[in-house]
Amino acid sequence: MKKNMFMLLAFSLVLLLSACTSGTAGDSSESSVDGNDPTSPKKDSLVVAYEADAATLMANIDVNYVTDAQIRNIYDPLIDRDGKTGDFVPVLAESWENVDEHTWKIQLKEGIKFHNGADFNAEAAKYSIDFILDEANQSFYRSRWVDVKEVKVISPTEIEIITSKPFPSLIQRIAEDLLVIEPGYVEEVGLDEAAKKPVGTGAYKFVEWSRDNYLKLEAFDEYWKGKPAIKSLEFRYIPEFSARLSAFLSGEVDLFKNIPVDSVDSITNDDHSKVAEVASARINYLALNNFYEGPLQDEKVRQAINYAVDVDELLNGVLNGHGTKMTGPLSQINNDYTETAEYGYDVEKAKALLKEAGHEPESLTLTLDTPNGRYPMDTQIAQAIASQLQRIGITVNVQTNEWGNHLEKIRNREMKDMFILGWGPAFDAQSTVENLFTKVAPYSGFYDEELEKEIYRVNQLFDEQERFDGFSDLQHKLVEKAAWVPLWQQSDLYAVRKDLKFTPRVDEKIQAYEMSWE
Template sequence: MLRKNHALLYLFLLVAVLLAACTPETAGTAPSNPPTQNQPSGTNEPPSAPPKQDLVIGFEADAATMLANTDVNYVTDIQIRNIYDPLIDRDKNGALIPVLATEWKNLDPLTWEFKLRPGVKFTNGELFNAEAVKYNIDYILDEKNNSFYRSRWKDIKEVKIIDENTVQIITVQPFPTLLFRIADDLLIMAPKHTQEVGLEKAATNPVGTGAYKFEKWTRDESLQLVANEEYWQGAPAIKKLTFKIIPEFSARLSAFLSGEIHLFKNVPVDSVERVKSSDNGKIEMVGSSRINYVALNTFYDGPLKDKRVRQAINYAIDVDDLLKSVLNGYGTKMTGPLSKVNVDYTETKDYGYDPDKAMALLKEANIDPKSLKLQLDTPNGRYPMDTHVAQAIASQLQKIGITVTVQANEWGNHLAKIRQHEMKDMFILGWGPAFDAQGTIENLFTEKAPYSGFYDKDVEAMIQKALPVFDPTERKKGFDELQNRLVEEAAWVPLWQQGDLYAVDKNLEFTPRADEKFSVFEMKWAK
């Protein structure tokens, strides 16, 4: 496929870093909605196991919508990617591969051209073509649709249809990571269906070109999909797919051990041996491209607007101890905003654990630590031992006199509070897949990005200067400077590169991915 030399070099670098640095780490947790009932009341009979041509995945939270290109949310994206295809995807190592687009090239610094796969149909019979690509990108850009992806696509000027299977994307300035944005964000909805039924109905009755067709969605209970037997890559081996929403770990584990579900992600580190010793289970582990951190919120009018206070908190939190005592040694420590699996990673200063320096910085800021009363928000069950981590951080800060109140939130509410700038001093969040610097830094350190917790006008100016740079060496230099500047500003307390632990039925052929996708088309039952 065609590319500029610099773009090719950038992708080779990406693959090399991923292959070299992807290391196994830890697992996660789940939101605090009422658990799904595993059996009818009034009976002690265990639930019957689903037939083995079917697959049931236990999932921690429900999707927000079935619309593509709308909700920047892992739990939504993972489910709907089985319904919709992308133009470009990533392989298991993070390298870009063709899907609905077969090749692409730069015609000039502002123009990208894509050749589309001919003959592909949506599951309602609509033909996939250039019109469908234009519709979906225009959907993101249209303010009326309230897409949370819009800030990531702000440099798109227009989409031109050249012919049925050729489309051009015109940008307002050079957009060197456009291919990454397409791979990580863009999914293709059926335009005629979406327009005819309207967005509200399409949000509960999706139509894509993917390996699975929508069958039924019961809010906060399950999403049921059936195999698309006419799928352009061939009929899926697994004929029926159900995402069963089971927010609580204990209920998810019980459902797995009883055979009610066959697969779930984020096994608690203290439950690994129980899965391994079960009759039907095994553990699969992979280093994720997701990062976990504590945001030190400058959108809230509190003491963390002072850089010295943010630096003090970095010195007062012992990340090494958290990894050892809470995550049982499964994590890989980070010192800056990017993990080592990110192609743009550079080594940054490690604050380390130094409570004396923390006290000195607070004194310099004329703050008595005993007067500091901060709030730390955390999701309950979304990330590896997240509430346990939050409580441990509160205990560490208490050692220098800072009082921290931990507020545990249901996952959807946690995201809404961040987007609406309703968080107080600190909050725990994860971000990923995170393969390139722009995908993290632009989305988490600019004023208008939906999940940002830190804003500084000089840092934003540095970001905007780096974004349009096409030359890989100059671009890397710009993002290296940004990583060091963000550490100096103590924008976060970086925690760790997340690792993923999966409980897997022994008879299921499943390979976990660094990007955390449940691509069921790639799975099958052993004969």
């Protein structure tokens, strides 16, 4: 039943709407934009705009979508997810086997080369996992991998992973976290240099990185899957949405993600553009931060905030319906989703709970941090939430952060009362629940000692039904404790050049190898 629901909600919808508009992009250089001039060579370059730079080009360090989406064009994983269904698919791995509760074997592909000519083998796979486990590397993935005790090289094409505790979700961790590094290169040039000039087995090789400006890559013609159709790939960093939109409509940029809903028409009405949409596996939420010594450490105050935020109004009034409402910590696209009770919008109940907690609503002044342009209409959502809380008397000061600074404040526990964040791809319960509701997880905004013990207990359950039931119970408890205000499963909107063959993925990856020009 869960699987069918996943398949139903994960399908992608591409909207191809166009109308003639005078003065739009391409009027003066139509052949270079749309490629319809039969005398011009077929386009083989691609420019993708992002709102922020990658934090690093080194794999297995930064838990950050903007970083990950770029470097996955340079590095390959052992295991990936299918872009349409989210199912696990082999990449550098040939197959995998769960031997027992503490042992996994992974068979690797042969004949694959890194960009520098080195062979991919079991030593490289082991090195990449050990890199995450080594505290000296300060990987933000490490908290997810601490139960890995040892990685053994069995042969040049096989590794064995030994865990200190039962680790039934290891394949999820491999698929979502792990990219393969070339050991000899990192040891030769050092971590700092490898983080600036990366070497992987991926479809694209490093060319040039200008901090806060662009990252340029070129096709790796010896790529094991075959030569990429896109020969030149550039990621260009344009923080302001209006500037990204202008660059796109002028033909400087071919693709970008997260169109605000109020700008969809300006793209669909352009003669050379289209909008692609997919119900992604990303969730958006309002964190009620109990790491901060303030009123939100009180469960009744958090419950009051849940009753005071009208999610339906936000979804319909600000996002124009582009999203699927959530009532708990997991979206319906998640394999471990269970239906949870909805708080609903109840102003009087919110006021009553605040008084029970010893607060007059008018006495409360809270801070709400939000990124600007990272998620669809994120700043507008934050302002709308502030207005809704003002209706019951609470004053909310909205703090807008640059994306990198926003993440750093969360990791350093510098956030105050509330913050806007998304999480994904979120296909299984553990990757969300463990990483957002435990003390050591870098992006957690809520911690409860008893719940954490239960999270770690359920993590180790190999029995499928017991594991599902355990995470079901945790979802209910997190709702009861008002750990968040759940918002919605994000609907991803992409601006796409009309003649670019592009299908959005449910896991949000931007894989240039999968694209080509008509």
